Amino acid sequence: MNLSLNWSIERIRTKFEFKIARSAESYYDVVILELSDGTRTAYGEAAPSKRYESGPEAIIDLLNTNKSNILGLALEDYESRQTALEELFPNSFALQAALDTAFWDLYGRQVGRPLWDLFGGSKELVTSTYTIGISDLSVIPEKIKEAEQYPLLKIKLGTDYDHDIIRAIRAETDKVLRVDVNEGWKTLDEAKRGTEWLVTENVEFLEQPMPAGQLDDIAKLREFSPLPLVADENSVRPEDLPGLDGVYDGINIKLMKCGGLSNGLKMVKLAQKHKFDIMLGCMVETSIGISAMAQLGSFARWLDLDGNVLLAEDPYIGVGNAAGKIVLSDDPGTGVKPR
Numbered sequence: 001m002n003l004s005l006n007w008s009i010e011r012i013r014t015k016f017e018f019k020i021a022r023s024a025e026s027y028y029d030v031v032i033l034e035l036s037d038g039t040r041t042a043y044g045e046a047a048p049s050k051r052y053e054s055g056p057e058a059i060i061d062l063l064n065t066n067k068s069n070i071l072g073l074a075l076e077d078y079e080s081r082q083t084a085l086e087e088l089f090p091n092s093f094a095l096q097a098a099l100d101t102a103f104w105d106l107y108g109r110q111v112g113r114p115l116w117d118l119f120g121g122s123k124e125l126v127t128s129t130y131t132i133g134i135s136d137l138s139v140i141p142e143k144i145k146e147a148e149q150y151p152l153l154k155i156k157l158g159t160d161y162d163h164d165i166i167r168a169i170r171a172e173t174d175k176v177l178r179v180d181v182n183e184g185w186k187t188l189d190e191a192k193r194g195t196e197w198l199v200t201e202n203v204e205f206l207e208q209p210m211p212a213g214q215l216d217d218i219a220k221l222r223e224f225s226p227l228p229l230v231a232d233e234n235s236v237r238p239e240d241l242p243g244l245d246g247v248y249d250g251i252n253i254k255l256m257k258c259g260g261l262s263n264g265l266k267m268v269k270l271a272q273k274h275k276f277d278i279m280l281g282c283m284v285e286t287s288i289g290i291s292a293m294a295q296l297g298s299f300a301r302w303l304d305l306d307g308n309v310l311l312a313e314d315p316y317i318g319v320g321n322a323a324g325k326i327v328l329s330d331d332p333g334t335g336v337k338p339r
């Protein structure tokens with residue numbers, strides 16, 4: 001079968017500046033892949049995170065120099081494909097993810113089945129959160145209003161004005177909050193105080209409260225904390241999971257960190273084995289990346305798949321998001337198409 005691959009950089013803009021404990025952006029450049037067998041076109045997306053790798057230009061260089069290797073990757077045997085992707089692109093998990101997604105998508109389109117079905121999942125998904133990034137306090141009422149239809153909010157903390165942020169949010173809404181500290185609390189003492197306070201604020205869990213390098217502190221925090229702790233920066237690749245036993249209650253899986261759906265599936269199985277609750281997360285991404293990750297959605301206790309709805313304009317159409325309810329289709333592959 002003769003495959004062809006095209007790629008481009010697309011600039012995607014967020015409705016609001018998207019700020020977390022370590023960065024602030026109002027647009028992101030992502031790499032979009034189109035993989036074709038001559039009849040069907042499949043899609044992949046690389047949204048590289050600055051915490052883990054270099055930017056989209058480096059990905060374009062890798063694509064240019066490895067095109068023939070890429071077109072020779074296995075379409076059906078995803079395990080050997082993943083091994084080859086890791087050998088070809090050891091430093092770009094976002095590119096691994098984009099290619100693995102495009103190959104899965106093409107395979108699903110060829111066999112005429114949606115990926116959630118090929119993965120042994122279902123269309124029954126829990127409600128996803130909508131993220132409120134860090135911002136000036138004055139913008140919070142507008143953001144809460146923007147999120148009006150979403151019943152679950154994810155809040156980014158880890159600033160020196162965390163209390164003011166929660167106070168400003170609580171002035172507007174009493175919705176359940178899930179808090180992501182993005183490694184922002186640097187000492188066990190600070191983290192304990194934060195946890196004690198947030199348990200009184202109708203918070204459901206804490207994501208990555210402390211730096212990934214401080215596992216001993218996080219294990220102590222877990223003994224103290226009435227709130228479940230969920231790993232994100234600590235839960236990057238499948239091999240990270242066994243080391244999180246006794247440290248976290250749950251793990252966050254993101255395509256752009258783990259290297260694609262094949263590794264995502266592997267992390268789901270490992271998490272089940274180690275009895276971690278599963279969250280599926282994302283970067284700021286178009287509907288290509290979000291629709292791909294949503295195919296694993298029925299395995300998750302928590303979904304945080306809002307990257308596409310944070311965009312001012314999404315160039316692709318994929319899974320729906322009706323007030324946080326992600327709607328999977330019966331279309332083959334990921335079901336994505338250009339808008």
Ligand SMILES: [Mg+2]
Nearest residue numbers: 180207208232
């Ligand atoms: Mg996170």
